Amino acid sequence: MTADTYAATGAQPAMAGTKADAATGPSGPRPKRISPGRIGIYCFLIIVAAFFCVPLYVMLVTSFKAMPEVREAHLFNLPREWTIDPWIKAWNSACTGRDCTGLAPGFLNSVKIAVPSVFISIIVASLNGYALTFWRYKGAEVLFNLLVFGAFVPYQVLVYPIIIGLREMHLFATLPGIIIVHTVFGMPILTLLFRNYYSSIPLEIFKAARIDGAGFWQTYFRVMLPLSVPITTVAVILQVTGIWNDFLFGLVFAGKDNIPMTLQLNNIVKTTFGTVEYDVNMAATILTALVPLAIYFISGKWFVRGIAAGAVKG
Amino acid sequence: MQTSVSVRDLSLNFGSVKVLENLSLDVGQGEFLVLLGPSGCGKSTLLNCLAGLLDISAGQIFISGKNVTWEEPKDRGIGMVFQSYALYPQMTVERNLSFGLRVARMPAAEIAQRVQRASDILQIGPLLDRKPGQLSGGQRQRVAIGRALVRDVDVFLFDEPLSNLDAKLRAELRVEIKRLHQRLKNTMIYVTHDQIEAMTLADRIAIMRDGIIQQMDDPHTIYNKPVNLFVAGFIGSPPMNFLKGKLEAGSVKIDGTSVSLKGYDFTKSMEGADIVVGVRPEHIAIGEDSRKMPVTMEGDIEIVEPMGSDTIAWTKIGAQPLTFRAAAEIHLVPGQKVAFGFDPARVSVFDAASGVRV
Numbered sequence: 001m002t003a004d005t006y007a008a009t010g011a012q013p014a015m016a017g018t019k020a021d022a023a024t025g026p027s028g029p030r031p032k033r034i035s036p037g038r039i040g041i042y043c044f045l046i047i048v049a050a051f052f053c054v055p056l057y058v059m060l061v062t063s064f065k066a067m068p069e070v071r072e073a074h075l076f077n078l079p080r081e082w083t084i085d086p087w088i089k090a091w092n093s094a095c096t097g098r099d100c101t102g103l104a105p106g107f108l109n110s111v112k113i114a115v116p117s118v119f120i121s122i123i124v125a126s127l128n129g130y131a132l133t134f135w136r137y138k139g140a141e142v143l144f145n146l147l148v149f150g151a152f153v154p155y156q157v158l159v160y161p162i163i164i165g166l167r168e169m170h171l172f173a174t175l176p177g178i179i180i181v182h183t184v185f186g187m188p189i190l191t192l193l194f195r196n197y198y199s200s201i202p203l204e205i206f207k208a209a210r211i212d213g214a215g216f217w218q219t220y221f222r223v224m225l226p227l228s229v230p231i232t233t234v235a236v237i238l239q240v241t242g243i244w245n246d247f248l249f250g251l252v253f254a255g256k257d258n259i260p261m262t263l264q265l266n267n268i269v270k271t272t273f274g275t276v277e278y279d280v281n282m283a284a285t286i287l288t289a290l291v292p293l294a295i296y297f298i299s300g301k302w303f304v305r306g307i308a309a310g311a312v313k314g
Numbered sequence: 315m316q317t318s319v320s321v322r323d324l325s326l327n328f329g330s331v332k333v334l335e336n337l338s339l340d341v342g343q344g345e346f347l348v349l350l351g352p353s354g355c356g357k358s359t360l361l362n363c364l365a366g367l368l369d370i371s372a373g374q375i376f377i378s379g380k381n382v383t384w385e386e387p388k389d390r391g392i393g394m395v396f397q398s399y400a401l402y403p404q405m406t407v408e409r410n411l412s413f414g415l416r417v418a419r420m421p422a423a424e425i426a427q428r429v430q431r432a433s434d435i436l437q438i439g440p441l442l443d444r445k446p447g448q449l450s451g452g453q454r455q456r457v458a459i460g461r462a463l464v465r466d467v468d469v470f471l472f473d474e475p476l477s478n479l480d481a482k483l484r485a486e487l488r489v490e491i492k493r494l495h496q497r498l499k500n501t502m503i504y505v506t507h508d509q510i511e512a513m514t515l516a517d518r519i520a521i522m523r524d525g526i527i528q529q530m531d532d533p534h535t536i537y538n539k540p541v542n543l544f545v546a547g548f549i550g551s552p553p554m555n556f557l558k559g560k561l562e563a564g565s566v567k568i569d570g571t572s573v574s575l576k577g578y579d580f581t582k583s584m585e586g587a588d589i590v591v592g593v594r595p596e597h598i599a600i601g602e603d604s605r606k607m608p609v610t611m612e613g614d615i616e617i618v619e620p621m622g623s624d625t626i627a628w629t630k631i632g633a634q635p636l637t638f639r640a641a642a643e644i645h646l647v648p649g650q651k652v653a654f655g656f657d658p659a660r661v662s663v664f665d666a667a668s669g670v671r672v
Contacts (some may be wrong), residue, residue, distance in 0.1 A: 204400035207367050208461070212414030213388030222413075226404040 063087065063282035070278050086279035090287060094280050096267035103284055106264025110244060110291075112175060113260055117182035118239040125187055125235065126228060129194025130220050134206045144195065151188035159252055166253065173255025181253050182243050190235050197231040198224065233302040241292040261288050316343040317376075318501035319364065319469055324373035326356075326363060326525075333359050334525040337373070344499045348512040351522035352548070357505045360522075361471050364503065365394050378468045388414070390469075393462025397474040399454040401446040401461075408442040411460050432463040435494070452483045459494070472504040476511065488514060509549055513537070521545050539662065543669035546592045546662055552626055555636045557591045558666060566591055566663075569632020574609055577659040581672055588666035593656055595626065598638035600654045607655030615650045629654070 058075055063086050065079040092102035131137070132144050162181060163172060171177035201224070209219045250260040259267075265288045269281045296303070319341040326334040334356050341347045349357040362368040364375060366387035374383045382390045401410050411432060415425045433439045436456045446454055455475055462470055475491075476484045492515055495502055506512055512519050513533045520530040521544075529541045540546035546554050559568035561584050566573050568591070575591070604610050613629035613636070625640045629652065638654060640646060665672050 202398050202400060204396040204398050205402065207362075207365075208394070208396060208400040208402075209413075210367060211365060211387045211392070211394045212461070212465075213386075213417045214413075218417055222417075223402055 059282045059286060063279055063286060065279055067275070067277060067279060086277070087283040087287070089277075090268070090280045090284035094268045094277075094284060095271050095273070096264060097271055103261060103264050103268065103287055106259055106261035107287075109254070109258045109264075110261040113178055113182065113250070113254065113258065114240060114243045117179045117186070117243050118236060120179065121183040121186040121190060121239055122232060122235045124183065125190030126194045126225070126232065127220065128187070128191040129196075129198050130224055131216075132191070132195050133198035133201075134203075134219070134224075135216065144191070147188050147191050149188075151192065155185065155248060159248070163252065173253065173258075175254075175258050177255075178249060178253045178258060181249050182239075182246070185249070186239055186242065189238070193235060193238075194228070194231060197228065201227060230302060230305050233299050237295055237299060237303050240295050244292050317341065318343045318345065318378060319503065320376040321360075321364070322374040322376070324360075324363060324375065325371045326359060326368065327371045332525065334363070334370075337525070337527060339520060339527060339530060341501055341503060342517075344501055346495050346502045346504065346515055346517045348516035348519045349503065349505045349522060350509060350512040350519050350548075351507065353507060355522040356525035357507075357522050358473055359525075361394075361473050361503065361505050364390075364469075365392055365471055366390050388418075391467045392469045392471055393465045393467045394471040394473065395455070395458045395462055395475045397477050399446070399451075399458045399478075401454055401457055403446055406443055406445055407438065407449070407457050407460075410446065410457055411442075411464050414461070414465055428464045428466065432460040435463065435497070436460050451479050452487060455479065455487060456490075459491075463498075468501060470500050470502045472502065472506075474506055475504075477506070477508070484508075484511075491515060509551065513549075521548060538660070539671070540592070541671050543590060543592075543664050546664070546671075550594060552595050552637050552639070554592045554594050554662070557593065557631060557634050557636070559589060559591065561585060561587055561589050569634060571611070571632050573611070573631070575658045575661070575663065577608060577657065578661060578663060579659070580663070584663075584665065584672050589672070590664045590666050590669075592662040592664060593636070594660070595637045595639040597660045598636075598654050598656050600638060600640055600652055601644065604653045604655035608657055608659075610653060610655035612651060612653050615646055615648050615652055618646045618648060627652075 061076070061078055062070060064082050064084070066081065066083050066085065069080060090103055092104050093100050094102045128147070132140050166172040166177045166180075171180065205223065206219065209223045214222060244260075245262060246260070247262045247266070250258075250263050254260060254263075265284050268284050317340045319339075321337060321339050324334055324337045325332070337360065339347075349360060351357045359368065363370050364377075366382070366385060370383070374381060376382065377390050377392065380391075387394075401407075402413065405413065408429060411429045412425045415428065429442075433442060436459060438453065438456050438460060441449060441453060441457070446457065449457065455478075458475070472491075476487055479487065488511055491502075491504075495515075504511075504515060516533055518530060518532050519536050521528045521536065523544055529536060529545045531539075536545065537549055540549065540554075543556070547556070557566070557568050557573075559566040559573075561567075561575075562572075563585075564574065564576055566575055566589060573591070598604075599607050611631065613631065615627050615629055616635075617628040619626040619628075620642065622642065624642050625644065625646060626637055627640055627646050629636050629638070646652070663672055664670060
């Protein structure tokens with residue numbers, strides 16, 4: 001005890017020194033300064049942002065110009081006379097080959113393909129993830145690894161075998177056919193997503209549900225599904241974007257009655273009568289991209305949150 | 315006493331790993347049994363087997379006289395409380411409590427009545443409309459207990475229910491669980507690694523290691539007459555002193571010091587064998603009090619740990635460290651010479667080779 005006291009007294013001159021410093025030295029929050037490095041980072045970010053924004057800007061302004069104005073080739077100028085005619089034409093009267101129906105039928109087809117595909121694939125994948133996480137049946141691990149492996153198989157390799165398979169089932173070039181294809185190809189990544197999410201739910205919740213007498217389906221519908229909102233949002237965004245933007249499967253499997261919007265867009269852009277209607281093409285492109293964009297902007301916050309929730313545990 | 319839970323030759327293997335082997339135990343009607351042991355000893359596994367959450371490899375389980383070995387958890391007449399509370403996050407407290415009853419399609423009036431009763435007993439009435447996320451840890455655990463309560467079962471299973479709570483709350487809920495048991499008189503099986511919880515709550519404690527029950531007795535016997543070195547070392551804080559020596563003519567020779575064991579009740583003759591003498595720190599008297607003890611000696615104090623309520627001090631017999639517990643008023647300084655003594659009738663003697671009490 002006494003030794004401590006001496007030590008404290010001995011330290012006092014040094015303490016006095018720090019006290020003198022206290023009057024002038026730093027205190028409170030550290031002032032924020034902009035360093036050259038920071039300026040560099042901002043410059044880089046601005047350039048990158050411009051790189052992606054400029055084409056979008058050009059598309060937008062072009063789509064509001066009439067053709068004579070487009071031909072002047074002032075790419076970056078705002079339209080002198082704003083017109084929405086190219087948009088209207090793109091929607092309902094642009095020509096693909098001999099049919100001049102615009103994008104509208106394609107939009108409808110895309111909805112018919114995307115809605116059931118998204119719904120079915122998410123329900124099946126979440127059931128997969130749920131069963132793989134909580135009901136550890138024999139071979140579950142092997143099945144899961146096979147499913148994940150499926151995520152790395154290039155689509156193109158499988159196109160021909162699937163054509164034959166669907167033909168044998170008389171589903172080739174039909175709406176159910178393309179829905180099956182989208183559901184199957186969404187399965188690996190979605191199952192992975194749901195399984196990782198369910199792994200982050202404490203196992204004890206599942207045990208508690210079993211003690212409470214809930215079986216496979218009750219636990220799924222009443223306990224697990226209500227907890228899956230964040231990850232389901234992620235899955236919806238992934239699937240809507242993926243299926244809406246799909247070109248290959250639509251081209252091969254949809255059949256000519258169910259041509260999705262992306263294909264319709266391609267046909268419109270490729271069909272020309274003398275002059276290329278840049279304004280209509282631009283409007284059609286933006287229209288096609290609108291659905292995934294809207295989905296993302298509406299639920300983007302949930303998307304990040306859900307991805308983070310699923311990523312915690314592997 | 316009528317048996318409530320009975321386990322016969324239970325074994326559980328995960329592949330080639332034997333987690334539980336040939337385990338048998340009987341729990342009386344209304345008894346509070348605590349399964350105590352270090353982590354990985356199989357105590358939670360055993361509880362999960364009783365609950366039906368793990369499929370066993372061999373053996374039988376009886377609950378309330380019924381063979382439930384192949385029954386689903388819900389049909390076993392058990393309620394379970396988990397360490398992480400395991401409340402359903404999206405449901406209100408009321409929905410949490412009633413979930414099991416709604417799954418069983420019980421009439422609404424009956425559900426309401428049972429929820430009412432549970433919330434009265436646990437005093438969670440004001441919380442019924444809240445979600446688990448808005449509750450404190452103690453409140454959540456109360457709801458979790460309530461979920462077992464509404465099921466109106468014979469047997470309660472607790473899987474380390476207090477481990478996620480802070481020390482103060484743990485002490486409070488401990489008393490509350492004891493009160494609940496006195497009121498309901500259900501059979502309760504309680505898993506913990508906390509010896510204070512075990513000592514305070516249990517009618518009987520089963521101490522487990524490596525999937526085997528080492529000793530199953532009332533807390534007093536466990537504490538005073540541990541059957542082997544593991545039990546002796548596991549129970550008690552600070553732990554029991556273990557002094558190694560050779561038994562010669564009723565005395566033990568510890569590093570040259572001969573200590574009489576006259577008065578100890580040997581179950582078999584160990585003459586000339588290597589033994590371990592276990593002395594509880596709280597059974598050692600010092601200073602004036604030590605003179606009344608049959609065995610007395612002297613030693614230098616090495617380290618002093620004041621705990622507030624009492625003081626733990628370290629000394630030596632020969633080269634072997636010895637701790638003792640002294641009243642807080644006694645002023646002890648390192649280096650000081652102190653007289654201490656103990657009663658051989660209260661020590662435990664173990665065979666050094668097998669670790670078994672003799």
